[in-house]
Amino acid sequence: MKHLEKLIRRVIGRVNVNLREHAFDVEPYLTGIIPPEKFVRFYAFYGLTLHHPLYFHFHNSSLAGSYFLGKCTVEHSVLYKSDIRGDELKWRGEIFKSDDFEIPLYEDEKIRIRDSFLVKTLVHNNSHNPENPEEFLIQNTVAMHYANIHGSTVEGAFLGPFSTVDLTTVRNCVVGAFAYVQSGEAVHRRVDPGQIIIRAPDAFSFSYRFHPEDLRQYIDIKPGGSPTGIFMDFVESKKSLFESAFEVVESRSTIPVPTGASLSRYAVVTGSTTISENVLVAQRAYLEDAWLGKGSNAQENCTIVSSRLEGNNITAHGGKIIHASLGEKVFVGFNSFLRGQPYSPLTIGAGSIVMPHTIIDVDEPLEIPAEHLVWGCIRSRRDLARHTLPLRRVAETEGELVHGAMILQGSGARFVDAFRHRIEHILEANGAYFDGRHNRGHAQKARQISFNIIQPYPAGTLKGLYPTIDISLPLAAMGIQKSAGNRAG
């Protein structure tokens, strides 16, 4: 264990230097957070397909339980059951469009993680940063339980549990628990727990903050302890089922997987669950008595229990839906927690948008109409009015709209358009519109994937460390993969 402890100390030192202006010490958040035995108990794995550029390099790192896809280097880092998903990495030769710029790529894009400690963190790389489009960098960073690093370059940051940085370049920031930041850039900032910020320069700005008392019941973290609250209790209760899924090398689906759909062998499916055509169920998704309509997707770390989701629903990374009924094309954003009760279901009408980091937790029946925007914390019918608006009404905003604790400034139309555009992008990319020939997406491509499994040293001073590993194309010829992939597709 000696070298792993040294590695953790190294990461702590590097992150603290980056956060010195905040006088923020990550040490008490990391020390003892993962019992030493767990570093050798779980294996890391990476997916091998023809649809993702292949290159892995791991060095002086511990990767327990983590999942990798696409080009990736990990150096001097500790990742614990993190999902590093490079399935939207850009390829050499592509043109990356950002605002008015057209940037030709001279190399395949690569995810690069250095001197960082990511715990059960989800990294997804549809990266926005035009300044360094060939490298998606996460450096000198600590991300706590179920944080999302989504298309965001992060250098020198502490990301609290269940926080999300989305399409943002983050430098020298402390981001509180369950905060959500989508702001193009966030530099030298301290973002409070439960603060939601969505900002597009010269277009709009959305902001909301959870009441600290409400939030603490769901997620809280104090130096020297692990995160606590309903979110943690909820995910911990599913843990043992996932451990079984990881014990077998190949697993056969227990439910029918229709044409164009894919069900990750690292997802857990129980009860009476049905998935329809073109559905994507990602790794570490949990489905129990769930019905998913055509083209719906259940992304990483999401949970759908005793719920019916009509076609083209999106449950984003970490979204949780319990005892609910959702109409066509409802979007449920990152880490949202929507919980009805068996005799008090939650109903959401078609086309509604549930903002990332929304909590709906009710024990009376609750109905959200179609085409509404929903945000914040809704614990009862009474709360609903202050946390929802018709999308039409939002789109009419020019200047400022204040509704409860929410403030929307700028163009409401562009705000709604940005969401709608993103929802379409997600459905297209995930293959919701596949017709048997055209519009192939992740759901169709993910059907054929191999997983390579890497384990750490089991004992001795290197215990918990993984060997240095390089993985690359089987043939020396460059450029073969893209064309081979296309032929296979």
Place this chain on the structure above:
Amino acid sequence: MKHLEKLIRRVIGRVNVNLREHAFDVEPYLTGIIPPEKFVRFYAFYGLTLHHPLYFHFHNSSLAGSYFLGKCTVEHSVLYKSDIRGDELKWRGEIFKSDDFEIPLYEDEKIRIRDSFLVKTLVHNNSHNPENPEEFLIQNTVAMHYANIHGSTVEGAFLGPFSTVDLTTVRNCVVGAFAYVQSGEAVHRRVDPGQIIIRAPDAFSFSYRFHPEDLRQYIDIKPGGSPTGIFMDFVESKKSLFESAFEVVESRSTIPVPTGASLSRYAVVTGSTTISENVLVAQRAYLEDAWLGKGSNAQENCTIVSSRLEGNNITAHGGKIIHASLGEKVFVGFNSFLRGQPYSPLTIGAGSIVMPHTIIDVDEPLEIPAEHLVWGCIRSRRDLARHTLPLRRVAETEGELVHGAMILQGSGARFVDAFRHRIEHILEANGAYFDGRHNRGHAQKARQISFNIIQPYPAGTLKGLYPTIDISLPLAAMGIQKSAGNRAG
């Protein structure tokens, strides 16, 4: 599949050039021998410990189901469920003694496999070759089902099914099915099926040949077909049980593993089986209703069914023992097939040596006394006399001893000594004499091992090929592993 087919054609071409003087074409032996789907069905895996030098490099190869340990490179090769065991690789800084030479090693020894096709082959590297002590090379070679390449450099060879090359440098040779060659060097030779040759220059020479009619019932191979016979039927009957063992990532032992013993998680143990202290059960060993006394070892691909083996027994690679009772320190050599029947057990007395590639297959009770040498093909009590001699009698030989079809020339004492010396080496190396502190061997070291699992491309033109993979030490510092290993030990 396109690239894998191309790779197989490449290997065929290279081997045929090496065997042109024999006008031997390996093509009909390889074509269609493994159904294409099987190349993607099984994963390869390599063991990670602190007791073996770490370095792997795989390039442009298919490795389905193969096992690796220690420093190894595989290039432009097809390995199918082969066991490549580098646990006696020499370390940098060691002195390699060969005859009167003392050769200091400047690099860690490495197994290097190039342009070869090995099917269910076992490679064990206690290599004898003093000319190139830092590289154990297998090149331009086809090895068929359950061939053993044991400490033997092989360049340009066809090794028939169940053949063994043992401590021999093999160049441009065709070795027939079930032939056994231990001769220091074998160059430009064609060795008949069932030919047994053990030769130590200036010391002794042992030779025996199975009757072709007898042998064909046990193992036969014709161009254009897979091997046939009792050996194949026997191993095929156990196949599905091994496939289950490979389906789980970690498996817990179903029987108690006492102090100093180790049971590979890739061994299959069924029925009422007991292993005693310091027992080593290697991967792909099969134990059913077996009792193994203290310090015994069951090596790769061996099978022990309904048998009791007293302390310090050795069942070498591929040895099969069914309905038998073996006294203390009986040695059963490579690929021997010893089969009694439920009411007609086979008994072998303490200290006897069953030569490699011996067949005893009886349906009447048969007893071999203690301290005897056994060889050849014994199908009844009548056969016994012509295929066994007291070791004392063998050791008295000077000049020539002819007994049945066996001819021993030279010094019988040195012949018996060589075997006894090797038996002691195996027991020591495997940890049979471990006392809780001293004499640690493979059985004790193998207790802590991780396995990394690598899978091939699942589809497309690269189907069945594995990515290029490099695996090395987690820390840049050279020389750390040996010392870390010692501390862990």
